Amino acid sequence: MATPLIVSEVFKSFIMHLRDGIELPVVNDVNFSVASGECVVLGGPSGIGKSSILKMLYGNYAVDAGQILVAHQDRIVDIASADPRTVLDVRRRTLGYVSQFLRTVPRVSALDVVAEPLVARGVSALEARDTAASLLSQLNLPKELWGLPPATFSGGEQQRVNIARGFITDHTILLLDEPTASLDARNRRVVVEMIAEKKRKGVALLGIFHDEEVREAVANRIVDVSQFSPRKAAA
Amino acid sequence: MSPEVPSDSGLAAYNFAYLDEQTKRMIRRAILKAIAIPGYQVPFASREMPMPYGWGTGGVQVTASIIGPDDILKVIDQGADDTTNAVSIRAFFQKVANVAVTTHTGDATIIQTRHRIPEQTLSEGQVLVYQVPIPEPLRFLEPRETETRKMHALEEYGLMHVKLYEDIAYNGRISKTYAYPVKVAGRYVMDPSPTPKFDNPKMHMSEALQLFGAGREKRIYAIPPHTEVVSLDFEDHPFEIQRFDKPCAMCGAENVYLDEVILDDKGGRMFVCSDTDHCEDRREQGHVGELLAIQEAAE
Amino acid sequence: MNDTPLLKVSAVSKFYGQRIGCKEVSFDLWPGEVLAIVGESGSGKTTLLNCISTRLMPTAGSVEYTMRDGTVRDLYHMSEAERRFLMRTDWGFVHQNPADGLRMTVSAGANVGERLMAVGDRHYGNIRATASDWLSRVEIGVDRIDDAPRAFSGGMRQRLQIARNLVTGPRLVFMDEPTGGLDVSVQARLLDLVRGLVNDLGLSAIIVTHDLAVARLLSHRMMVMKDGYVIEQGLTDRVLDDPREPYTQLLVSSILQV
Numbered sequence: 001m002a003t004p005l006i007v008s009e010v011f012k013s014f015i016m017h018l019r020d021g022i023e024l025p026v027v028n029d030v031n032f033s034v035a036s037g038e039c040v041v042l043g044g045p046s047g048i049g050k051s052s053i054l055k056m057l058y059g060n061y062a063v064d065a066g067q068i069l070v071a072h073q074d075r076i077v078d079i080a081s082a083d084p085r086t087v088l089d090v091r092r093r094t095l096g097y098v099s100q101f102l103r104t105v106p107r108v109s110a111l112d113v114v115a116e117p118l119v120a121r122g123v124s125a126l127e128a129r130d131t132a133a134s135l136l137s138q139l140n141l142p143k144e145l146w147g148l149p150p151a152t153f154s155g156g157e158q159q160r161v162n163i164a165r166g167f168i169t170d171h172t173i174l175l176l177d178e179p180t181a182s183l184d185a186r187n188r189r190v191v192v193e194m195i196a197e198k199k200r201k202g203v204a205l206l207g208i209f210h211d212e213e214v215r216e217a218v219a220n221r222i223v224d225v226s227q228f229s230p231r232k233a234a235a
Numbered sequence: 236m237s238p239e240v241p242s243d244s245g246l247a248a249y250n251f252a253y254l255d256e257q258t259k260r261m262i263r264r265a266i267l268k269a270i271a272i273p274g275y276q277v278p279f280a281s282r283e284m285p286m287p288y289g290w291g292t293g294g295v296q297v298t299a300s301i302i303g304p305d306d307i308l309k310v311i312d313q314g315a316d317d318t319t320n321a322v323s324i325r326a327f328f329q330k331v332a333n334v335a336v337t338t339h340t341g342d343a344t345i346i347q348t349r350h351r352i353p354e355q356t357l358s359e360g361q362v363l364v365y366q367v368p369i370p371e372p373l374r375f376l377e378p379r380e381t382e383t384r385k386m387h388a389l390e391e392y393g394l395m396h397v398k399l400y401e402d403i404a405y406n407g408r409i410s411k412t413y414a415y416p417v418k419v420a421g422r423y424v425m426d427p428s429p430t431p432k433f434d435n436p437k438m439h440m441s442e443a444l445q446l447f448g449a450g451r452e453k454r455i456y457a458i459p460p461h462t463e464v465v466s467l468d469f470e471d472h473p474f475e476i477q478r479f480d481k482p483c484a485m486c487g488a489e490n491v492y493l494d495e496v497i498l499d500d501k502g503g504r505m506f507v508c509s510d511t512d513h514c515e516d517r518r519e520q521g522h523v524g525e526l527l528a529i530q531e532a533a534e
Numbered sequence: 535m536n537d538t539p540l541l542k543v544s545a546v547s548k549f550y551g552q553r554i555g556c557k558e559v560s561f562d563l564w565p566g567e568v569l570a571i572v573g574e575s576g577s578g579k580t581t582l583l584n585c586i587s588t589r590l591m592p593t594a595g596s597v598e599y600t601m602r603d604g605t606v607r608d609l610y611h612m613s614e615a616e617r618r619f620l621m622r623t624d625w626g627f628v629h630q631n632p633a634d635g636l637r638m639t640v641s642a643g644a645n646v647g648e649r650l651m652a653v654g655d656r657h658y659g660n661i662r663a664t665a666s667d668w669l670s671r672v673e674i675g676v677d678r679i680d681d682a683p684r685a686f687s688g689g690m691r692q693r694l695q696i697a698r699n700l701v702t703g704p705r706l707v708f709m710d711e712p713t714g715g716l717d718v719s720v721q722a723r724l725l726d727l728v729r730g731l732v733n734d735l736g737l738s739a740i741i742v743t744h745d746l747a748v749a750r751l752l753s754h755r756m757m758v759m760k761d762g763y764v765i766e767q768g769l770t771d772r773v774l775d776d777p778r779e780p781y782t783q784l785l786v787s788s789i790l791q792v
Contacts, residue, residue: 393652
């Protein structure tokens with residue numbers, strides 16, 4: 001089975017220049033990989049660096065050392081050293097990210113927020129909206145909200161818009177940062193089913209799930225992030 | 236060459252045609268350059284003249300530089316030979332150059348004009364000198380001289396059409412009736428001085444040399460004989476000249492530019508030729524307009 | 535991916551006498567990419583923008599531009615006529631103060647139509663139709679087409695300036711603090727509009743701003759300038775989420791949280 005995501009010997013720390021340059025180590029020597037069709041869950045207590053790993057993989061955080069290899073089109077890209085233009089292209093075509101919070105854009109309707117990644121990939125606006133609509137109804141977002149900008153939605157509603165936006169494309173790798181955090185049981189089950197569907201389509205998923213029930217339902221493997229913790233290494 | 240003026244000639248103690256010979260040479264050089272680059276505004280060192288700016292100092296300096304003792308001068312203001320400005324300038328050249336003057340368009344070798352081109356077609360050998368208040372056609376849209384010069388140099392004339400666009404947007408048609416911009420010899424956009432746009436077609440392929448002098452703004456420009464002069468317009472709003480409903484009330488001429496004359500306090504008015512020489516000529520030839528016919532019948 | 539950058543900036547420096555305007559700045563801008571240049575007043579970002587857009591001649595360096603026909607030209611070796619033509623056809627420049635980019639005394643329609651007339655459009659009806667279309671795209675009522683920008687609010691003027699620039703379908707737009715001096719709500723509307731237009735038209739843009747929120751919303755990439763030097767650059771969310779340089783950390787930590 002193909003392995004579209006390989007993380008190899010990655011180190012990350014923050015240097016806080018505004019606080020006398022103290023160095024905050026985040027993770028040391030991170031090694032793991034995700035195969036097509038599997039969902040790998042990052043485990044371990046809060047503050048151990050799970051979200052930071054996702055952000056490094058997506059290119060939001062810089063990496064001090066190591067490689068993040070992504071199978072992009074027909075080549076391998078190292079996110080840790082790639083130029084911004086390549087990272088953007090990887091994000092557009094290969095690597096999707098569902099964050100915990102929706103970054104709302106003023107005056108853009110929920111439907112268009114969801115459809116946007118498809119439009120960016122060249123799908124016609126009409127077709128993209130159709131797909132967006134079916135995802136939003138799958139996630140039980142009341143139809144009267146579709147035309148409104150999500151800024152004023154509740155946490156759960158925003159979360160569902162965010163999930164629909166993340167799942168709408170056919171990215172081959174998907175990063176999930178607690179996508180079910182503020183959902184009720186019914187919608188959690190919908191998301192679990194959507195993840196299963198992605199697995200069947202051969203998507204490689206890497207996620208953080210605090211909800212044990214969801215974690216059990218979606219995880220093929222759990223990677224314990226505490227093994228990469230510098231604090232543990234120091235001890 | 237400076238023609239010696241005999242001390243008993245009755246001329247005032249000025250050099251011939253008022254300007255000194257160095258100044259005339261300088262102005263002639265500017266004129267030659269202007270003729271070589273049709274429509275291009277040539278800067279020149281405009282002199283103080285014994286009349287205020289706005290009274291035709293630019294035209295007077297051009298005329299003074301090209302006039303010779305054998306020339307016959309005609310001066311018109313708004314088409315008329317008998318208005319203050321025309322009379323003063325004519326008297327000025329009689330005094331400082333002792334040249335022959337005329338009101339007949341056909342007899343003149345030099346015609347200095349303000350606001351009109353004579354109705355009678357000008358012919359080879361004649362020179363028409365325009366008095367120009369503001370030579371820069373782009374001025375009211377672009378206040379910077381450095382920028383307008385660059386625009387001329389690079390042939391960036393889109394702005395000229397912005398002005399015409401505004402006219403149509405506000406009035407439904409190009410309402411500019413005078414100083415209507417033209418493109419000369421396919422290159423420079425030029426302000427034809429405040430002549431009515433009615434006269435624009437007369438500039439096109441004229442046999443006469445046309446010289447433009449702006450005294451206050453210190454610019455000279457020219458249209459050499461047989462030069463293409465095209466009025467700017469839009470494809471769907473083509474250039475048109477004014478039409479008059481009636482012929483001249485005095486001489487019955489059609490297709491000429493008419494002035495409105497108020498006759499009494501009861502709203503009586505008539506339209507007559509703005510070109511007085513043309514009107515007189517026609518009447519001498521026996522043409523009779525509506526009003527003249529009534530007057531003659533009454534007598 | 536397209537393999538020729540639209541703009542290739544190489545070691546551009548500008549000195550004002552002894553003072554540094556900007557020093558040895560190099561970067562590539564790719565088609566469809568939006569680059570934000572951030573930094574505080576006096577950091578050299580506007581100097582850099584003016585150098586790249588040839589409004590100012592740099593002391594040293596070169597900028598190569600890929601023309602519509604695919605040829606690559608050094609901007610500083612083009613004739614002024616060519617540069618000015620480029621500026622009014624293939625480029626746009628949105629000034630912070632709309633009065634610098636608009637003709638305040640002519641109507642909105644003529645402001646938008648000017649570029650069309652400059653490239654030889656001589657059909658009044660077509661020019662007006664295109665102007666109306668662009669006014670509605672920037673959310674200005676078509677009934678305002680004959681009003682002069684003097685009668686417009688600041689936000690409307692800025693939107694008009696954008697329409698005036700985009701009417702010839704430029705491929706590259708320079709913006710100098712496009713939201714500066716506008717109310718927050720007006721800013722949001724303008725940003726949203728610019729974002730939509732940039733996406734729809736596939737524009738490349740270089741945006742100078744001191745507002746990190748503007749950079750976050752509009753740009754793919756950003757460069758942080760300080761004292762004339764580029765001290766940090768990268769993906770916009772990388773620079774903002776994980777600032778590396780002391781000054782960038784200071785900038786990011788200075789954002790007011792509402």
